[in-house]
Each structure stands twice: as C-alpha cells, then as structure tokens.
Amino acid sequence: DQQVKQNSPSLSVQEGRISILNCDYTNSMFDYFLWYKKYPAEGPTFLISISSIKDKNEDGRFTVFLNKSAKHLSLHIVPSQPGDSAVYFCAASANFGNEKLTFGTGTRLTIIP
C-alpha cells in the first residue's frame, strides 16, 4: 500500500522553464512533507519542507505547495537549470516530523539545455 505516490516516473523540461513535480498522499495523519533530490551514486539530500499549517514554502528557485483537502503537494522549480537534473523524492511524516518518513517512488527530472 503506497501511502505516498509520485505518478510521473519521469519529466523533461526545457532549461529556463518551470518544472512541476507532483506528489499525492493517502494517510490523513501526515502533516509534514519534505522533498529530497538525488544524483546518481549519491544519497538523497534534503531540498525543502512544508508543514500542514502552511500551504506554501519558498526557498530561492524552489517552492512547495500543499493542498491538504486534495492530499496533494507539488514542487515548483523556476527557472529550471541543467544542475536540477536528478531524481526527486517526496516524503511525508506524521506528528509534525517526529514520526518516520514515508517516501514516494521518485520522479526523474531531466532539464534539456
């Protein structure tokens, strides 16, 4: 039972345009969400997070949006750069991050120069 789903295994975006990565969850207890970025032969690294008390969090080119009623979050990257090519995982936790993380299946983002 996949509680966190990323329905797009891959996504290609032109350099300079906006990349939008989507994530859906089913567990209503989840109230803290994170995005991780993973390059080949490396472990995932933390990118950005959002708590359920907010619906948007911004950090430079990265913005995460949370729609609690739809149980949906998205990561926007604008403008996209070649270095953004990586696999992106969304993850969710209950108890405001104090419970274990449940990860999605990942989306491979390719930025086309």
Place this chain on the structure above:
Amino acid sequence: EAQVTQNPRYLITVTGKKLTVTCSQNMNHEYMSWYRQDPGLGLRQIYYSMNVEVTDKGDVPEGYKVSRKEKRNFPLILESPSPNQTSLYFCASRASGYQETQYFGPGTRLLVL
C-alpha cells in the same frame, strides 16, 4: 565535514553467505536508520534506532538485523542473504525531531546471486 559513510559501496555475494554493511556518522546524531531503494517502490525503511541500544523495525525488516552499540555506528546485517535482498541500501542519520537534518550515506549496491 558532516557525513555518513557506508562500506562497502558495492557488493556481490551468494545466497546464504552472511554479510554486514557498516554505517558511521560524525554528527553525534541520535537517530539512525536504514533504507532500501527499489525500482517503482521508492525508499523503504528497514530498521531505525533512536539512540544507543534502542532499535526498532521499519516497514521491511524481514531478513535483516541491526545493532547500535555506539552512537556513531549502525551496521546492517544480512544473516542469510537471498536474491530478493538485491537492492540499493542507504544509511541515514539525523538529530532527534529534525527531519531536515537527515543526512544520507552514498549508498551500497548489493547483488545476491
């Protein structure tokens, strides 16, 4: 430099031959965990430890053992590996309650023949 190290990075073994993957962190983190990454399944937690001598099962603990005798080390033991344990394994550590501080190791790719 803050880091999580894993050894070995690559391992080919045969069914039933006991193996240990080591994990060490230099950040004095209380919380450590092991994940496996499989295509279409994302990262799934195998075991975690909230501090020395405190370990608990994650989502997919069958066939694995762990120990936490020292704060910095959290080895993953496969007593009798089977082909379905062929996977990419990640060790991670973080400070208690702070998911954003979670650091992942570089991964260990295991092939069980």
